[in-house]
Amino acid sequence: MVTFLIILQLFIVLALIFIGARVGGIGLGIYGMVGVFILVFIFGLKPGKLPIDVMLIIVSVITAAASLQAAGGLDYLVGLAAKFLRRHPEHITYYGPLVTWLFCLVAGTAHTSYSLLPIISEIATNSKIRPERPMSVATIAASLGITGSPVSAATAAIISTDLLGCRGIELKDVLIICIPASLIAILVASFVQNHVGKELVDDPEYQRRVKEGVINPEQDSKQMEQIEAHPNPHAKYAVMAFLMAVLLVVIFGSVPSLRPSFVVDGETVRMGMPEIIEVVMMAMSALILLVGKAKVQDAVKGNVFAAGMNAMVSIFGIAWMGDTFFNGNLSFFKSHIAGIVTQYPFLFAVALFFMSIMLFSQAATVRTLYPLGIGLGITPLALVAMFPAVNGYFFIPNYPTEVAAINFDRTGTTRIGRYVLNHSFQLAGFITTFVSIGVGYLVITFLY
Template sequence: MVTFLVILQLFIVLALIFIGARVGGIGLGIYGMVGVFILVFIFGMHPGKVPIDVMLIIASVITATAALQAAGGLDYMVGLAARFLRKHPTHITYYGPLTTWLFCLVAGTAHTSYSLLPIISEIAKNSKIRPERPMTVATIAASLGITGSPMSAATAAVISTDLLGGQGIELKDILLVCIPASLIAILVASFVQNRVGKELEDDPEYQRRVREGLIDPEAEAMAMAQMEQSPNPRAKWSVLAFLLGVVLVIVFGSAPSLRPSFEVDGVVTQLSMPETIEILMMSMAAVILLVGKASVKQAVSGNIFSAGMNAMIAIFGIAWMGDTFFNGNLEFFKSHIADVVTQYPFLFSVALFIMSIMLFSQAATVRTLFPLGIGLGIPPLALVAMFPAVNGYFFFPNYPTEVAAINFDTTGTTRIGKYVLNHSFQLSGFITTFVSIGVGYLIITFLY
């Protein structure tokens, strides 16, 4: 009976994701909220955690990026990149993912990619490169940066004394194994993805949007040429202000001791990284508007702000539905996965992958399953090599960075497929997972 209910609930969740994807825009959020209603009011499940921090991070970063667009900074950056990409047009598929990976590696959160994804999309589109290629790898690379970042909650969980820290594993072991493994995996995924799909101008969805006037490639090309010939001098200052905000996020993410601490009722707490990002990026939006002499009206009327708000609403419903379903059935999933791993220890990386799909959190997956791996006698270094398997939440196309990437790609090439699971991120996700784990095993074999 329990198994039947879980399957029924999963069917409803997938069906609502499918309907929301077909509707498009904020449809994902609307139908995701319908799912929350069904799970809570009909099945009696406790509501999951509302993704407040994710939504606020998106809102703050998008506000700063929209201000940058209004000040001409985004066009200026795209114009500079376009000159280089005319000589090496396919390199955005490599440079974009490596950039999001590096940002997340340093800051410890995949949400820093929100400021980079619209830029990557614009560079690809204006260079006539299928945006799906760099956008999918860049989105996966952002998550991969967490499994190797010295600042991430997942890495902190792995090296805690009650997990691998008590087995002799130190931070340097995580960095030595996971960073090169992730780097190689991203390069391999970029190489493969660069050959996937039709060229942008041959894509039916792109052609439809051009015919309907949703995209005007000739106007964009003319605007690009104009930007390169006579860039707005104020745009440079807005770009510098934006980059300063990004650098500050990285600095505070890399050195937590720099973040302010507060004592309340005798308890000392430190400003969290989500709060830091929100404060910095919203404040930097004001600086960008000031130095770029742009108006708030221009910022909210741009396509960046619209896409970002669509993503935030979509995440509100979809992520809440997913969290409600998986946490409501957590004991069911844990017991079934534990049975499989006990019988076949070599499948532990598969168990990590599946559990991460259910939990939408690398740190939670580590805290849930790594004790089982230690109890099963799996070598600690093997668990380190398996660490990237906790990035499996790309499997369902409802993780915030995926939703944001879909909305930022105005050409429609980055998409959720007809059958939901055949979405744009699957290929890059599986390639990076397999390659990073494989390279990790090679490193521990020859280095230790």
């Protein structure tokens, strides 16, 4: 009976994701909240954790990006990139994901990708590259940056003294194994993704949006030529202010000792990265508007602000629904996964993958399953090689970075498919997972 109820709940969750995806816009958020209502009031599940930090990070980053757009900074960046991309336009599929990965690797959070995704989308669109190609890999690359970052919560969990830290695994081991594994995985996924889907001009959804006037390629092309020939003289200062904000986030993420600290109940507590991102990006928006001589009113009129707010509403409902379902049935999932792994230890990576789908958190997945892996006698180095498997939450397209990427792609090529699971991130996600784990095993075989 319990199994039937959980299957029924899963069916309802997937059905509402499907309906929300088909409606589009803030539909994911609205129907996600319908799911929360059903799970709580009908099935009696405890409401999951609200994705407050994610939503506030999106608000702050989007405010900065929208301010940058109002000051002409986004057009300035796109214009600079377009000059290079005309000679090597296909490289955005490689450069976009690699830059996103590097930012998240240094900052320790995938949420820094919110400032990069709209830029990647605009570069691809104006270069007539199918945005789905770089956007899908870049979104996955943001998660890979966490499993290899020296400052991420997931890495801190894996090297803690109660897990692998007391078994000879240090931070350098995680970096030596996971960084090259992630880098090679991203390059492989980018190569494959560069040949996926129709060319942008041949895509039916793109053609529909052009026909309806949602996208005007001729006007975009003329605007780009004008931007390159006559750039806004103040735009570069706005770009410098924006990059300064990103650099501050990276520095605070790389050197925790620089973060403000406070004494709480006799213990010293440092300011967390979510709060750092929110404060820095929102505060720097004022500087961006000031040096760029832009109006606040113009910032909220741009497509970046609209896409960001759509993403926030979508995340509000869809992420809350997912958290409510998985945490409400967590004991059932843990007991069944534990039984499978006990019988087949080599399937531990698969268990990590599916647990991450349920928990939407690499650190929580590590904390939940790694004690089991240690108890099963899996070698510590093998557990490090399996670390990228905790990025499996791309499987169901309701993670914040995926929702944001879909909203930022105004061509409609980055999308959730008719059957929900056949979405734009699935192929890149599986490629990077398999390749990164495989390369990780090669590293521990030849270097240890």
